[in-house]
Amino acid sequence: MKKRTGFVSNSSSSSFICEVSGACESGYDAGLSDFEMCECVNGHIFFEKYLLEGLDVQAVKLNLVQQAQKDLDNHDPDKVTPRYEGHTEALKKWFPECKEDYAKATAWLQSYEGDNVNELIDDYAEEFDEDSHVMPAAFCPICSLQHVQDGDLLSYLLAVVGETREGLTAKVQERYSGLDALDAEVVRLNKGTADAKGPVTIGKTNETA
Ligand SMILES: [Zn+2]
Known part of the structure; x- marks a missing residue:
């Protein structure tokens, strides 16, 4: 069986995670099309409703x-x-x-x-x-950047600020005692950003934003 991102399977049940909305669908002896989902040539899985519209x-x-x-x-x-x-x-x-x-x-x-x-x-x-x-x-919302995934955004951000994931992780672990302290700092920093909608925007999708 072809290996897919977000795909978990055993002998009879399958589940698929939509990489745009994060929703999970599962069932027995089911394929992507049973859930109105599809896959792009680069292995992204998403609901058909997210296929790019307006294409002729x-x-x-x-x-x-x-x-x-x-x-x-x-x-x-x-x-x-x-x-x-x-x-x-x-x-x-x-x-x-x-x-x-x-x-x-x-x-x-x-x-x-x-x-x-x-x-x-x-x-x-x-x-x-x-x-x-x-x-x-x-026609893939992810390949065409209509939906930008957190991981891709993080890679870009790290490159822009000249950090590695390991380096930034070490700084965060050293500076903050726990997730509460980190979240509080994110809220504080966000106040300086005029268009910040809230303390945590990572994980939000086109659907929920
Ligand atoms: Zn794709």
């Missing part, structure tokens, strides 16, 4: 063509990527089939006449990759 069919088609082109390039024996290093012979064998797949996918996209983005993505997945309910990164 042409933009989606273009993105799918680019994805197919990338996939074809990855299998090109003349442009061996690190992933397939040392597998040139296998690539030579696979490449004709990959070229056929690419031609089929682009022809299918060119002749597709629907005007609904979600249906296009579903139809495409059904036509070319039956198991997949995987969305291109361009």
